[in-house]
Amino acid sequence: MKIFLGEKANDLFKDEKFLEAWDRLLGLCPWATVFQSKEFVLTWYTIYNKYTPILLTDWDGYKLNGLFTLTINNKGEITAAGTNQAEYQVWLSTTEDSYFILKSSLKLIKRVFPNKPFVLKYLPPRSPVEQFNKESKWKKEVILKTHLQPLMVSNEKLLAQELKKKNRKEKVNRLKRKGSLNFAVISTIDEFLKIFDDLIIQSDFRKGAMYDKVTFQYEIERKDFLIRLFELGLLHVSILKLDDEIIASNAGIAGKEMVHLQGINSHSPFYAKYSPGILHFLMLGIELGKSGIEYFDLTPGGVKGYKEILSNCSQVAYEFKYLSPIKVKKELLNEAIKDKLKSLFEGLLKQNYQSFKIAQQFQNGKKKYNLLSKKGLKFFEYDGMNQVFSSRSKTYLTLSSIGKEGLQKGFKFRENKMADLLNFDESMGIITRKEFLFDCMKRIELGHSFFCLMSGNSLCAVLWYIPTNVSLGELSSPQGKSLNSGVMAFSYYQSQYLSVTHCLLYSVIKKVDVPFPVQLQLCSSQTKLKNHLKLRLNV
Structure with a gap:
């Protein structure tokens, strides 16, 4: 095996004979996936050109028996391209050469990059890893973990039956009473470009709320990468629409026999109570069956929740780490500690809101501490956030009328635009982005409408309107107060x-035509806001 780095690898990518041999080897390799195809790999190297190509191969100008396309990730680890x-x-x-190719590659990586970990997550099912379990010499340098790979077999009859189950049928019917419900596969680049930004907003909003990941906001290459994959026929895109509004979607990287849950998937929080994501995935499975695609790969990791609901088949994938003996010992010790802690807290971390909230608060602690450390005592100047599921007590101001002071020049407000919420800047207060987006998501799911005050691209304030027939939230009910208005x-x-908060309040009441009296909810920490509004509104 030889190594080609940077420009030398790029030169080899221009060799038509090499590219033809790559295609042949891909077809001969029993465990190959679309992620090893030259179309996927070379597109990624081109668009993510800040990453150095590392190519391990035995190509001699005529024959190709082994190929490893690699790079160095942001953690400083050697890993696969992509x-x-x-x-x-x-x-x-090929199966016959697999152990020799891998063993030779590991030796080469150790010689050229002696201090860098080599990590593959995940090795696909059928990967030939038996030797690492059989030969004791590898135990000092290799960690091999198994992971469940949940699959949804594209069985049209079975999935149609799942859609007809009572609770799902009711949700479908309730959506149809709201408008025209349609599943569609996006087949042209113009169609895809027209909807792509909406899918990005839905995806980043939910992942930001759940995991503090707003990938498309910071990784500018990802959008171009997925567009190029669509043009190459490697991205399968489908949507579920209610009239003209997309309420769920999936854009998954696609091979010959399966579509992978890798790319972008989303659903609208405004319709969360109808489970549009689950409905869409079941409809997608039926469509894949009709198209002759056998599986929808739900992918390893996080196999509880919706993946567990959708999976009707599974395989085993692997996580592979090639480290120094010292790092192996340290890694195994850390894993043992994690497993012990997981067993201690497994009862606490069940899939329900309250325990999920506790887990999220624990994970959010470090980031919160960092924010407070940067602000020092200045954070006392900020009132805090009125969170829908907060245990803080709530008070209510009754507004019988309101002044007529509209927004000043340079300000605007928009209703129910999630893109505005993604402009939240956590450096401007003591609330983390995740806390903010999670609270917004839960409010939207309850049926609250929101109005964002914007100055340019800066999010200045968020005002919510909660109609009389909508829940205030689990912990937000007024003490001894009957609310007969919004x-x-x-x-x-x-x-x-x-x-300018009172100006936004006036503008929204005027726009929505909220009937008086209006109840204004404030949490116990919003003293400055309360005093300001009392002064300006004479209440």
Whole structure:
């Protein structure tokens, strides 16, 4: 095996004979996936050109028996080209040559990159890894873990039956009473480009709320990469629409026999109670069956929740790490500690909201501490956030009328635009982005409408309107107060825009035509906001 780095690898990618041999080897390799195809790999190297190509191969100008396309990720690890967008990471070879190719590659990596870990997550099912379990010498340098790979077999009859189950049928019928419900596969680049930004907003909003990941906001290459994959026929895109509104979607990287849950998937929080994501995935499975695609790969990791609901088949994938003996010992010790802690807290971390909230608060602690450390004592100048599921006590101001002071020049407000919420800047207060987006998501799911005060691209304040027939939230009911009118609440504002909060309140009441009296909800920490509004509104 030889190594080609940087420009030398790029020169080899221009060799037509090499590319033809790559295609042949891909077809001969029993464990190969679309993530090892030249179309996927070369597209990724081109668009993510900040990553150095590392090519391991025995190509001699005529024959190709082994190929490993690699790079160095942001953690300084050697890994597969595509990094976390390559769902399955593996070498290409025939079955007969597989162990020799991998063993030779490991020796070469150790010699050229002696201090760098080599990590593959995940090796696909059928990867030939038996030797690492059989030969004791590898135990000092290799960690091999198994992971469940859940699949949804594209059985049209079975999935149609799943859709007809009582609770799902009811949700479908309720959606149809709201408008025209349609599943569609996106087949042209013009159609895809027209909807792509909406899918990105839905995806980043939910993943930001759940995992603090707003990938498309910071990884500018990802959008271009997925567009190029669509043009190459490697991205299968489908949507579920209610009239003209997309309520669920999936754009998954596709091979010959399966579509992978790798790319982008989303659903609208405004329709969360109808489970549009689950309905869409079942409809997608039926469509894949009609198209002759056998599987929808739900991918390893996080196999509980919706993956467990949708999976009707499974395989085993692997996580592979090639480390120094010292790092292996350290890694195994850390894993043992994690497993012990997981067993201690497994009862706490069940899939329900309250325990999920506790887990998220624990994970959010470090980031919160960092924010407070940067702000020092200045954070006392900020009122805090009125969170829908907060245990803080709530008070209510009754507004019988309101002044007529509209927004000043340079400000605007928009209703129910999730893109505005993604402009939240956690450096402007003591609330983390994840806390903010999670609270917004839960409010939207309850049926609250929101209005964002914007100055340019800066999010200044968020005002919510809660109609009389909508829940205030689990912990937000007023103490001994009967609310016969709609409720409004500022969940967030930047301190420097406190002086215009009453202007936003007036503008929204006028737009929505909220009947008086209006109940304005405030949490116990919003003292500055309360005092300002009392002064300006004479209540």
